[in-house]
Amino acid sequence: MLRRLTKPIRTVLRWQLAATLAMTLAAALGLGVQAAISAAAGGAVSLAAGALAGWVASRSHWGSAGGVLAGALKAEAVKIGVSVLLLWLVLKSYDQAIVGVFVGSFLVTMLIFTLAFFVREY
Numbered sequence: 214m215l216r217r218l219t220k221p222i223r224t225v226l227r228w229q230l231a232a233t234l235a236m237t238l239a240a241a242l243g244l245g246v247q248a249a250i251s252a253a254a255g256g257a258v259s260l261a262a263g264a265l266a267g268w269v270a271s272r273s274h275w276g277s278a279g280g281v282l283a284g285a286l287k288a289e290a291v292k293i294g295v296s297v298l299l300l301w302l303v304l305k306s307y308d309q310a311i312v313g314v315f316v317g318s319f320l321v322t323m324l325i326f327t328l329a330f331f332v333r334e335y
Contacts, residue, residue, distance in 0.1 A: 217268065217271050217272075218264070218267045218268065218271055219267070219270075219271065220332065220333075221329040221330075221332035221333075222263070222264075222267035222270075222271075222329055224329070224332045225263070225325060225326055225328055225329040225332065226260060226263060226264055226267070228325050228328070229256065229259060229260050229263060229322045229325050229326060230256075230260060232256065232321055232322055232325055233252070233253060233255075233256025233257065233259075233260065233318065233322055234256075236252040236255075236256060236314075236317075236318045236321065237249050237252045237253045237256070237318075239252075240252040240311075240314050240318075244311065244314065247309045247310070247311055248311045248314045250307070250309075250310075251307075251310045251311040251312075251314040251315040251318070252314050252315070252317075252318040253318075254303050254307065254310065254315055254318075255303075255314070255315040255316060255317065255318030255319035255320075255322070256318045256319070256321075256322045257299075258296060258299040258300055258303060258319050259296070259318075259319050259322035259323045259325075259326065260322065261295060261299060262291075262292045262293075262295040262296040262299065262323075263292065263322075263323075263326045265291055265292070265295050266288040266289065266291050266292035266295075267288070269284075269287055269288045269291045270284055270285065270287075270288035273285075273287065273288070296319075296323070300319065303315065
């Protein structure tokens with residue numbers, strides 16, 4: 214699946230992974246194990262949603278401007294839907310989640326995903 218993604222999406226997913234690892238380590242050192250798990254979960258939600266949105270976008274046919282717009286909107290809808298579902302799932306199933314760390318990690322990695330626009334294809 215990852216090979217089919219464009220270079221900007223693959224690059225940003227690597228950045229998200231690096232940021233998630235850094236935030237997980239910082240949370241573990243500063244706040245303990247539960248905070249580290251919360252940071253990792255927040256980053257994982259964003260990574261999963263971004264990877265799936267990239268996959269959906271890569272399957273879209275870009276024959277016209279309308280096709281580009283439709284593919285982008287579909288990918289964004291998938292990213293938002295998957296994010297909401299996974300955020301709810303983690304918060305519902307992980308009682309010891311530190312919500313501030315979880316949401317903070319999610320937001321940072323989601324903001325990193327927007328940087329794909331600035332990454333060159335070649």
